[in-house]
Amino acid sequence: MTSTAPRTAIVTGAARGIGAATARRLAADGLAVAVFDLDEAAGLASAEQITAAGGRAIGLAVDVADEEAVQRGVSRVAEELGAPTVLVNNAGILRDNLLFKMTVGDWDAVMNVHLRGAFLMSRATQKYMTEAKFGRIVNLSSTSALGNRGQANYSAAKAGLQGFTKTLAIELGKFGVTVNAIAPGFIATDMTAATAERVGVTFEQFTEALVGQIPVGRAGQPDDIAHTASFLVSEGAGFVSGQVIYVAGGPTD
Numbered sequence: 514m515t516s517t518a519p520r521t522a523i524v525t526g527a528a529r530g531i532g533a534a535t536a537r538r539l540a541a542d543g544l545a546v547a548v549f550d551l552d553e554a555a556g557l558a559s560a561e562q563i564t565a566a567g568g569r570a571i572g573l574a575v576d577v578a579d580e581e582a583v584q585r586g587v588s589r590v591a592e593e594l595g596a597p598t599v600l601v602n603n604a605g606i607l608r609d610n611l612l613f614k615m616t617v618g619d620w621d622a623v624m625n626v627h628l629r630g631a632f633l634m635s636r637a638t639q640k641y642m643t644e645a646k647f648g649r650i651v652n653l654s655s656t657s658a659l660g661n662r663g664q665a666n667y668s669a670a671k672a673g674l675q676g677f678t679k680t681l682a683i684e685l686g687k688f689g690v691t692v693n694a695i696a697p698g699f700i701a702t703d704m705t706a707a708t709a710e711r712v713g714v715t716f717e718q719f720t721e722a723l724v725g726q727i728p729v730g731r732a733g734q735p736d737d738i739a740h741t742a743s744f745l746v747s748e749g750a751g752f753v754s755g756q757v758i759y760v761a762g763g764p765t766d
């Protein structure tokens with residue numbers, strides 16, 4: 514990183530998968546990193562991995578959909594690691610079902626984590642960013658934003674995050690804050706393993722079928738997304754804002 518000052522990042526849902534890889538990568542880039550996750554022990558373990566590798570990190574149990582928990586968590590980060598001027602809204606869940614079987618609970622749970630969570634986290638951290646005249650927000654969208662069978666809730670949330678991204682980019686640009694979205698394609702994580710289970714195939718079968726449709730001919734890995742996030746939050750990426758970057762091994766749109 515070509516930083517003039519050490520930065521502090523918060524990565525939500527960073528106990529595992531894409532979030533954990535992104536937290537590790539930002540720490541390797543020289544940022545102090547706060548790992549937010551529902552599961553306190555898993556979040557702490559993720560933070561300990563970073564400190565064991567020589568980075569600075571803390572792990573906090575924060576449900577991103579809980580307004581008070583978000584406020585408390587963000588304040589603690591500011592006290593313990595410094596003003597959080599980098600935010601990766603990564604926490605996510607799936608509650609897949611065809612529309613006629615989708616419950617209101619399935620709908621609300623997905624909206625709450627992805628949309629309400631990104632809103633609460635961005636609102637709580639923006640004051641540190643605008644004060645510092647520097648900020649980076651990265652929202653995890655998905656190729657599912659373009660439509661995906663069984664994911665009316667998830668695709669609506671991921672498309673919503675794209676509008677949220679562009680609006681924050683417009684509002685916060687004059688404070689030196691950029692806001693971008695990464696829309697991953699198929700990334701091998703617990704989340705996609707759960708999808709394979711839901712559709713009744715092994716993860717190997719699921720991966721093989723999807724890889725056949727991916728131009729670069731392989732499954733995405735959490736580090737592919739971490740690498741993109743690392744670029745977007747870097748000091749040099751200050752003129753890239755309001756963009757949705759599809760990281761899917763080839764065109765999707």
Ligand code: NAP
Nearest residue numbers: 526530531551552576577603604605655697699700702704
């Ligand atoms: P994952 O392995 O399921 O990890 C998601 C993490 O988010 C988990 O640690 C989970 O905690 C945490 N989380 C869930 N609800 C939370 C909440 N309310 N507050 C705080 N943390 C919460 O998922 P992933 O595959 O790494 O996905 C990360 C992000 O990328 C998600 O936004 C996902 O929608 C997006 N994405 C993934 C793919 C893919 O192919 N994997 C593709 C496109 C987009 P628990 O373990 O305690 O539940």
